[in-house]
Amino acid sequence: MSAPDPKDDELAGTEAPFVSHLIELRDRLIRALIAIGIAFAVLALWPGPSALYDLLAAPLVAHLPKGATLIATNVISPILVPLKITLMAALMLALPIVLYQVWAFVAPGLYSHEKKLVLPLVISSTILFIVGVAFCYFIVIPGMSKFIQAFAPSAITAAPDIEEYFGFVLTLFLVFGVAFEVPVAVVVLARIGIVTIAQLRKARGYFIVGAFIVAAVVTPPDVISQLALAIPMILLYEAGIIAAQLFIRHTKAPEEAADGSQKPG
Template identity: 50%
Template sequence: MSDLPENDQHMPLVSHLTELRTRLLRCVAAIFIIFAGLFAFTQQIYTFVSTPLRQYLPVGATMIATDVSSPFLTPLKLTMMVSLFLAIPVILHQIWGFIAPGLYKHEKRIAVPLLVSSIMLFYTGMAFAYYLVFPLIFKFFAAATPAGVEMMTDISSYLDFVMTLFFAFGVAFEIPVAVVLLVWIGVVNVAYLKKIRPYVIIGCFVVGMILTPPDIFSQTLLAVPMWLLFEIGILFSGLISKRGEHPDDQPADDHNDQPPATQP
């Protein structure tokens, strides 16, 4: 069976650009369709996202808006970002549709699972941040507030803070996909990844220290999952490497590579 791209045809540059424009327009349309459906719930969405902080505010304290337009624009901005996050499957599907015709069959077999797992891992990272990390971080901030200082967070500042952490944890949870891709394309091998494990662990804690507040709990909550996800990436990379070495994957001529029989 030939291992060539299924659509092994040359297309002019204009055709590629036209298809790229079409797929970009579909991505933008998906974002705005989702945004239109969520527009009526902008206030409720912000209330939901701000719950991890509000539950640790002192009794009688509330979040504040220091800018005149913040009560309207901040929930609107959050809804647009939520629309972008929810449209990620559509966006990745359009990217896949653009590059898939140029891939070999064996590349498609591994690309599809990586695509699906990357989406799931990104959402898992965001959920991990919201349900586990945010409560611990804001509890720490509330406890660390000096006496005589009223904790009243600006809604725009809060949005910038949580979106940074959402993105950081979403990307951090993509580590297994990144590790598998690096091994698959031959940049590194499994033995090398195991060799640099101590440096990766230190790097995870350094990243956790940079991206999270200055307390050991939130730093550990990012560093430990990153390390475990790195180990998962090594595990799957090893399975893929072993599968690539299976005898069935070798060319058929290799089985007939025997010395000719000697004539009597």
């Protein structure tokens, strides 16, 4: 008779917890999808997909030549694009609930001092993402549209396709939304000990160069868009260093705080 495999003992009793985690994950995903669905239904009723499309197109239309409009080269684009825009707006509207579901899923496995860190990060992530999208909508897209039209030959009449414009704007929204998460990334990296505050300060020059490289790669080839992404990233990096100091100070484990209090100042 063969001896029992040690690996079997290691995995014994893990089936139920794993299944319960999957069930919990499923429930959280369903709640997040329900929140997005409710937001979509509300936005579809008011202000409606057409109004949301007009709102999204406004920064570009304002700088098109007189009489020019966006066009649809696909048969179903006039219906499909407004619905996609409504879904994008619904996701942004439901973002706090979606991030809360993520937090609620990971919270049971965290220590009490770690939970103090997670909820402020969820809230700040939501706010920073929305601020990044708003900055792109109100500052970057109008400035970029004006810059492009100023250099366009007079023989060309601009009439962008609505589907291409939506894809272009969605990409910019994601780029600026994620870029504005720099302080959150800095805080997390510093709090979990991957980098120290001193290392973050020493890396300031490298980050500045990297910010301009990223801006040159992910934004359109105009100076306004590149500066509009690189400069906020640099300022947010500095804000992240300050926030990391505050978070580390207020989210120490009890034993860390005790050790710190015993050290001479």
